[in-house]
Amino acid sequence: MLGGLHVPSDGLAKAHRAVIALMARATERGAQFRGSTRVLGVEQRGGRVTGVTTADGVVPADVVVSCAGFWGPEVGAMVGMSVPLLPLAHQYAKTGQVRELVGRNTERSEAGLPILRHQDADLYFREHHDRIGIGSYAHRPMPVRLDSLDSSEDVSARSMPSMLPFTEEDFAPAFEDAQKLLPALADAKVEEGFNGVFSFTPDGGSLVGESKEVAGFWVAEAVWVTHSAGVAKAVAQLLVDGHSEYDLHGLDVHRFEEVQLDGAYVSETSQQNFREIYDVLHPLQPKESPRDLRVSPFHARQVELGAVFLEAGGWERPHWYEANAALVDQLPAEWTPPAREAWAAKFHSPVAAAEAWRTRTAVAMYDMTALKRIEVSGPGALELLERMTTAKMGKSVGSVTYALWLDEAGGIRSDVTVARLGEQTFQVGANGNQDVALLLSEARRFGLADQVQVRDTTGETCCIGLWGPDARTLVERLSTDDFSNEGLKYFRATRARIAGVPVTAMRLSYVGELGWEIYTTADNGQRLWDALFAAGQDLGVIAAGRAAFNSLRLEKGYRSWGSDMTTEHDPYEAGLGFAVRSATGTFTGSEAIAGRSEETAARRLACLTVDDGESVVLGHEPVLVDGEPVGYVTSAAFGHTVGRPIAYAWLPASAAAVGSSVEIEYFGRRVAATVAAEPLVDPEMARIRR
Ligand code: THG
Numbered sequence: 001m002l003g004g005l006h007v008p009s010d011g012l013a014k015a016h017r018a019v020i021a022l023m024a025r026a027t028e029r030g031a032q033f034r035g036s037t038r039v040l041g042v043e044q045r046g047g048r049v050t051g052v053t054t055a056d057g058v059v060p061a062d063v064v065v066s067c068a069g070f071w072g073p074e075v076g077a078m079v080g081m082s083v084p085l086l087p088l089a090h091q092y093a094k095t096g097q098v099r100e101l102v103g104r105n106t107e108r109s110e111a112g113l114p115i116l117r118h119q120d121a122d123l124y125f126r127e128h129h130d131r132i133g134i135g136s137y138a139h140r141p142m143p144v145r146l147d148s149l150d151s152s153e154d155v156s157a158r159s160m161p162s163m164l165p166f167t168e169e170d171f172a173p174a175f176e177d178a179q180k181l182l183p184a185l186a187d188a189k190v191e192e193g194f195n196g197v198f199s200f201t202p203d204g205g206s207l208v209g210e211s212k213e214v215a216g217f218w219v220a221e222a223v224w225v226t227h228s229a230g231v232a233k234a235v236a237q238l239l240v241d242g243h244s245e246y247d248l249h250g251l252d253v254h255r256f257e258e259v260q261l262d263g264a265y266v267s268e269t270s271q272q273n274f275r276e277i278y279d280v281l282h283p284l285q286p287k288e289s290p291r292d293l294r295v296s297p298f299h300a301r302q303v304e305l306g307a308v309f310l311e312a313g314g315w316e317r318p319h320w321y322e323a324n325a326a327l328v329d330q331l332p333a334e335w336t337p338p339a340r341e342a343w344a345a346k347f348h349s350p351v352a353a354a355e356a357w358r359t360r361t362a363v364a365m366y367d368m369t370a371l372k373r374i375e376v377s378g379p380g381a382l383e384l385l386e387r388m389t390t391a392k393m394g395k396s397v398g399s400v401t402y403a404l405w406l407d408e409a410g411g412i413r414s415d416v417t418v419a420r421l422g423e424q425t426f427q428v429g430a431n432g433n434q435d436v437a438l439l440l441s442e443a444r445r446f447g448l449a450d451q452v453q454v455r456d457t458t459g460e461t462c463c464i465g466l467w468g469p470d471a472r473t474l475v476e477r478l479s480t481d482d483f484s485n486e487g488l489k490y491f492r493a494t495r496a497r498i499a500g501v502p503v504t505a506m507r508l509s510y511v512g513e514l515g516w517e518i519y520t521t522a523d524n525g526q527r528l529w530d531a532l533f534a535a536g537q538d539l540g541v542i543a544a545g546r547a548a549f550n551s552l553r554l555e556k557g558y559r560s561w562g563s564d565m566t567t568e569h570d571p572y573e574a575g576l577g578f579a580v581r582s583a584t585g586t587f588t589g590s591e592a593i594a595g596r597s598e599e600t601a602a603r604r605l606a607c608l609t610v611d612d613g614e615s616v617v618l619g620h621e622p623v624l625v626d627g628e629p630v631g632y633v634t635s636a637a638f639g640h641t642v643g644r645p646i647a648y649a650w651l652p653a654s655a656a657a658v659g660s661s662v663e664i665e666y667f668g669r670r671v672a673a674t675v676a677a678e679p680l681v682d683p684e685m686a687r688i689r690r
Contacts (some may be wrong), residue, residue: 006077010114010115011115012115013109013225015166015225019423026104027280032306033243034054034056034156034635036058036153037054037055038054038153039052039053039054039057039068039075039078040053040054040055041053041078041079041624042057042064042075042079042259043186044214044217044276047214047215047444047449048062048214048216049061049062049063049064049079049212049214049215049217050062053063057113057419059664061138061216061366062216063216063218063239064216064218065218065219065220065235065239066083066217066218066219066220066221067219067220067221067223068083068146069162069198069221069223070087070146070197070198070199070222071146072085072199072207072219072220073085073146075219076219076221079211079213079214080213080214081211081212081219082261083207083219083221083253084201084207084260084261084266085201085221085222085266085270086143086199086200086201086266086270086271086372087143087144087146087197087199088141088143088197088198088200088270088271088274088275089142089143089144089164089195089196089197090135090137090142090195090196090197090198091135091136091139091166091167091171091174091194091195091196092133092136092194092196093133093134093166093171093186093190093191094128094131094132094133094134094176094192095129095131095134095188095189095191095194095608096188096189096191096455097130097131098130098131098184098185098188099184099187099278099590100131100184101130101131101132101184102130103130104127104130105129105130107129110127110128110129110292110401111126111127111128112232113127114340115519117278118177118181119278119279119547121138121177121178121181122137122174122278123135123136123137123174123177123178125178125182129181131191132178132182132185132188134174134175134178136171136174137274137277137278137433138173138174139170139171139174140170141271141274141275142167142170142195143267143270143271144164144197149161149162149197152549161197162196162197163194163195164196164197165195166192166194166195167451168190168193170195171193173654178546184333185520191375192517195407197515198224199221199222199223199224200222200271200273200274201222201266201268201270201273201568202260202265202266202270202273202474203255203273204229204273204277205222205250205251205255205267206220206222206224206251207219207221207251207253208219208220208221208224208231208234208235208238208248208251208253209251209252209253209254209408210437210441212441212623215441215444216449218238218239219253220232220233221253231247231251233246234246234251241408241409242407242408243408243498244567245409245568246568247411247567247568248545248567249434249562249566249567252434253324253532254432254433254434254436255432256433257294257313257433259294260314263289265293268289268290269290272287272288275522277452278367281622282343282346282347283618283619284310284347284348285347286309286310286311287310287311291309291311292316293311293314293315293316294313294314294315294316295315295316295490296315296316296367296369296370296462296594297369297462297522297523297524297529298367298369298462298525298526298529299316300526300532301526301530301543302318302367302543304323305323305324305543306317306321306322306323306325307320307321307322307543307545308320308321308348308349308545310347310546312370312549313370313433315369315370315390317545317546317550318356318367318543318545318546319347319349319352319545319546319547320349320351320545320546321351322351322542323350323541323542324351324354324358324542324543325349325354325545326355327351327354327355327358327542328350328351328353328354330354331353331354332357334643335354335356335357335640335643336353336597337350337353337640338613338614339394339614340616340638341615343618344616344617344618348547348670349509349547351547352545352547352548352551352640353548353638355544355545355547356544356551356552356640356641357640358468358540358542358544359467359468359511359544359552360468360469360513360552360640360641361468361469362468362469362472362539362541362542363465363466363468363470363471363473363474363515363536363539363540363541364463364466364544364548365465365466365532365533365541365542366464366465366466366467366511366544366545367462367463367464367465367527367543368463368464368465369461369462370458370526371429371458371463371624372429372430372431372432372433372435372436372456372458373427373428373429373430373432373456373457373458373461373463373519374427374428374436374439374454374455374456374457374458375406375425375427375428375453375455376425376426376427376428376439376452376453376454377422377424377425377426377453377455378424378449378451378453378678379452380451381424381425381426381451381452382394382424382426383448384442384443384610385418385426385440386583386584386587387586387587388405388438388442388444388587389401389403389404389405389416389582389587390403390404390405390406390571390580390581390582390587390589390590391403391418391579391580391582392581392582392583393418393420393426394583394652395420395422396420397418397422398420398421398492398493399419399491399492399493400418400419400420400491400492400507400508401418401419401491401495402415402416402417402491402508402579403415403416403417403418403579404416404571404576404579404580404590405435405438406570406571406588406589406590406592407567407588407589408588408589408591408592408619409592410570410571410589410592410593410596411567411569411570411589412561412565412566412567412569412570412571413567414430414435414438414561415437415559415561415576415579416428416429416431416435417428417429418510419493419504420493420508421493421504427457427493427519429517431561431562432562433456433565436456440454440567450467452663459522460522460523461515461519461520461521461522462519462520462521462525463518463519464508464517464518464528464529465510465515465516465517465518466515466516466532467513467515467516468513468515469513469514469515469687470536470539470541471513471514471515471516472514472515473539474532474535474539474541475498475516475532477535478498478531478535479497479498479499481494481496481497483505483516483560485689485690486660488505488507488689489507490507490508490689491507491508492506492507493505498518498531499528499531499532500531501520501524501528502520502521503518503519503524503528504518504519504520505517505518505519506519509546509605509688510549510551510552510553511549511552511556511614512552512555512679512681512682512687512688513552513555513687513688514688514690541633547637548640550635550637551637551638551640552640552641552681554607554635554636554639554646554648555639555640555641555642555646555680556680556681556682557575557678557679559574559575559576559605559648560635563619563635564634564635564648565605565634569605570593570596570601570652571593572593572596572597572598572601573601573602573603573604573605575598575678576604577597577606580593601653602653603631603650603653604650604651604652604653604655604656605634605648605649605650606648606649606650606656606675607646607648607675607676607677607678607679607680608623608633608646608647608648608649608664608673608674608675608676609642609644609645609646609647609674609676610644610645610646610647610664610673611671611672611673611674612671613644613645615645615666615669616637616645617633617636617645617664617666617671618633618636618640619634619635619647620632620633620634621633621636621647621664621665621666622664622665623649623650623651623662623663623665623669623673624662624664625651625662629665630651630652630662631649631650631651631652631655632649632650633647633648633649633664634649634650635647636648639680639681641680641682642680642681646649646680647664649662656675656679657675658675658676659674659675660674660675661674664674
């Protein structure tokens with residue numbers, strides 16, 4: 001053993017006593033608890049929850065929160081809501097008396113030694129007076145079918161449906177590891193144990209949110225003891241204030257895509273999460289299974305080009321293409337990336353440098369199909385978007401607007417592009433499935449639900465980002481429509497034909513180069529891809545992947561919602577004050593941010609470059625000033641155009657002035673970095689607007 005990490009503030013709460021104390025406080029304030037009362041159904045009328053049916057009759061309610069733990073799927077089903085969690089059994093055992101512990105603890109302090117975790121062996125330990133309790137995740141995943149559990153009314157401390165009989169043979173290797181770690185257990189025996197049932201989810205996060213179909217029905221599920229108080233507070237804030245002070249996007253029950261709600265998917269991915277519970281995973285660690293759930297129409301061509309795929313939201317997304325490997329040898333000296341240390345080199349390839357180079361110097365095709373697209377249409381569409389969005393929406397057909405959705409406290413719920421494709425038809429480029437749920441719940445809140453249609457069109461369409469200085473030359477070879485700078489201005493959209501394929505072209509670029517997002521229906525995708533690829537060969541066109549994409553967008557200073565900013569940040573802190581420009585000034589969150597500005601922001605999302613020019617960090621690392629942690633890295637990449645690693649980080653405003661020195665802690669090393677003026681590439685917008 002080399003060492004350990006002592007957390008002096010670690011402690012124990014007796015769940016039973018804590019719950020009794022909480023109930024007493026809530027009762028004082030008027031809450032009623034009805035123990036041992038079975039929920040038989042959830043009543044609803046006109047799309048709203050109205051009550052809960054129990055054996056003793058209906059309890060009227062305009063808000064129902066299902067906190068049913070691993071029974072969540074059963075309660076959710078009562079309103080037709082998918083609750084993607086898997087009940088799994090997990091072993092906990094107690095030894096008999098351990099001589100070394102005798103006399104150490106009393107009734108009042110039953111555990112004086114620190115709680116111990118041995119992550120490599122998937123074990124944790126605590127004292128129970130003179131015994132040791134051992135929890136193990138080292139055993140096989142043991143999924144539990146709800147209908148196999150004892151559902152008799154007879155529940156006691158000794159007999160609960162969530163406590164299954166201990167399977168000693170599954171625990172044997174864990175106990176051997178425990179004895180190796182704690183020599184005092186050499187003569188000890190396991191005296192009792194149980195296989196306790198609790199919830200796992202496809203990505204390990206809890207499930208919080210309101211039903212899309214039945215207003216007022218909420219879930220707060222897959223919440224472990226570890227999260228319980230925090231989730232309770234956040235849910236109370238959501239119910240009372242409509243927003244929480246905490247970023248909850250990792251808990252949003254609507255973050256999963258339709259394919260990810262399937263029972264077999266939930267079962268497989270949740271079991272994988274059980275296996276990996278204490279593991280240190282690389283941030284790019286690929287999901288091994290299930291794969292190939294969703295592929296874009298370009299997939300066959302991408303495979304031919306040796307795409308290395310990673311998965312997100314069920315989508316296969318190329319990170320780089322081995323077909324571009326030969327370009328690495330052609331890279332000019334200033335574009336040749338320095339070698340990376342082993343961890344940062346994992347799931348990465350120098351081919352990304354070549355793809356970035358071709359994007360900045362010729363033209364490249366990016367598969368943008370996985371970008372969430374939502375069609376918002378109908379007589380109430382404009383009003384809904386006006387009331388949600390920080391920018392003016394009533395612009396001409398063909399306009400594209402970059403703007404934010406805020407919560408009532410001014411926190412950033414999403415950043416979107418809104419293209420007005422018709423008088424009453426808008427295409428929203430969004431960040432995820434939770435944005436669809438948000439549009440629906442806001443439509444309901446504003447009384448616009450029957451005047452707006454909200455449709456996720458991601459799967460039925462596809463998109464190629466065609467970007468680079470030669471993008472216009474390439475498109476003009478295949479189209480008689482006007483793609484000139486004047487004909488289709490920056491941040492404008494038009495319907496057109498390219499190689500005979502009907503498309504919607506939007507002139508914007510997350511990588512910061514001349515070009516368009518070119519959308520068409522899925523059936524036409526492969527033909528569009530083939531036409532562009534063939535017609536651009538002499539221009540040096542390539543297919544390029546996410547690794548280059550992420551590097552290029554950081555050079556351009558474009559934020560990624562969920563990593564760089566969340567509801568915990570306002571537009572000015574995030575450097576997005578320019579996106580607040582509404583005509584009415586009465587969008588959600590407008591009152592909260594009134595009077596705020598970049599100058600009043602106490603913290604800033606800052607662009608750092610790494611001083612040594614080669615130490616690539618990966619994100620989430622602490623940032624230090626004078627040896628003290630003051631912030632953390634949100635996104636990072638090597639900037640191939642600027643020849644330096646880039647890290648965006650949250651910093652107190654006092655540390656965020658351009659030129660300030662900071663340090664990033666990386667595997668115990670202090671990496672010197674400097675706050676840089678942003679964006680690092682093309683601040684004049686000369687490359688895009690021409
Ligand atoms: N394309 C589309 N929609 C999207 C994204 C996208 N929605 C989600 C996410 N990505 C949004 N993020 C951005 C970030 C920056 C820009 C566009 C989408 C961008 N910004 C210009 C700038 O800052 O210079 C805006 C200029 C302006 O507002 O005039 O282009 O990739 N369809």
